[in-house]
Amino acid sequence: MNRNGPLALIFHVLFLGFLLAPILIVCAVAFTSQGYLSLPTEGLSLRWFRAIGDNPEFIRAFKDSLLLGAVSSTLAILVAVPAALAIARHQFFGREAIQALFLSPLMVPHIVLGIAFLRFFTMIGLGGTFAGLVLSHVIIILPFALRLILAASTGMDRAVENAAASLGASSWTCFRRVTLPLILPGVASGWVLAFINSFDEVTMTVFIASPETTTLPVRLFLYIQDNIDPLVAAVSAVLIFLTVAAMLVLDRVYGLERLLVGKGRD
């Protein structure tokens, strides 16, 4: 009974086909030798990948996306680690409310956040700036980082810390030499998940990005709204290749299931 029957396997193959089809077609169309959208039936060509080089705005958006992801996930971690330690190991008044507040961006549609930030940043003079993008991204990726760090710091054994303290370690030494190394896997995976979420975000960013400071998904989205050509397929294909490579590394190092299913999440 603990094996899949033929019907189940057929369903499974169709399901995987459904999931893979749009991703594969983007990669296939990117290799076309024609000047219009078509499958590469006339032979493979790299002309559209070379064409990316002639469109520096895509390259600049890609660099901005990487920088934005790195800066905002690092900031999110710096805020999330102390908050997670407070929530995981202290009983205090308002603890549940604070945790709910930190997780609340998961419940707010990104379109609403985009509108809210557009209004707010225009008012305080941060409209269309990189700083504005960073601050807004910190808010939306913090819950992802916090959840993984919470799971790590909830599960750790506190006897080691007490031992360090009783041997005369100051609380900072204790944190740096004992606590941090113990929760480091959670912190690292929290950073990665935060980075991915920042890098892929489009709905909120489309409101607050400016033509000068924008991210790759936003650039792609705005381009697709006007016209779809093999160039966007090539840019998307590069994105897909990079994501798959990162995913394989992540799966080897940490386990994709652990990262996405998490420990403290049902």
Added chain:
Amino acid sequence: MSMAASTESQVQANAPATAPPPRRPRRWPWTPYLLSAPGLALFAVLLLVPLVMTFLLSLNSFSFYGGIENVWQIGNYADIIADSYFHEVFLRTFRIAAVVTLLCALFGAPEAYILRRMKSPWRGLCLLIVLGPLLISVVSRTLGWALLFGSTGLVNQGLMGLGLIATPIEFMYTETGVIIALTHVLVPFMVLSVWASLQRLDPQVENAALSLGAGPLTVMRRVVLPQIVPGILSGSIIVFALAASAFATPAIIGGRRLKVAATLAYDEFLNTLNWPLGATVAVLLLIANVVIIVGCNRLVERRYKQVFE
């Protein structure tokens, strides 16, 4: 929310498990507040203030010549409630979200079950294929559907080749197209959710039922299904909320003709420049989202309390 609640129960479950410290270390009662202060300050300034400002903006009025006027009134809400155009958009949004949720449950739950019964090397690989798309940009994935539906017309060629349809179906700029693409974008969340609830199901329980003479259908209905229903329900809440507020996919597949709430708010903000009306749509979407998520989570947790413990 369920995840908050489960972390909660873990904390409490862990407390007695770890040996109590011999002597409570000296701590100021405000340590936890100091630790969460940077986050609290950040969230107060950057989340609560902008959201409150959006709400206030939705009360302002707008005219094409005078721009935004700083008056307080509920005219925008009255407009939306009275206008059949807005009814149609909101109705379409929730109809699409409901169908997408249903399709995700219908396909995602069996897939999670099949995945769990696979053997080791295959299981990891297939899980990677199912969960991987979550990490690929929504724009790239939706572009794939635009290519399949429109330019190359592969879907229609395939369906006609199989003799399933006689004339091509219109997918671009239709609800059908948006529903298919959104199901593709969101079904991994359903698989994840059901997968998590399957982790708690001991395969030996199924074997026990079989050895006691239950048929495969009975095992499915009486043993497996009751265990994964909470997973399907919490997955449905996630999928429904994300589908109702989805933006990039309906914007690309639905275009400007087929509007949903999110693309309507976008157009009011960036094209018509009627910010107060856009803010009103956003506020309504936010309220609907929070009510659905919190309300359904309460229901699910109360109904299936014994499974969550």
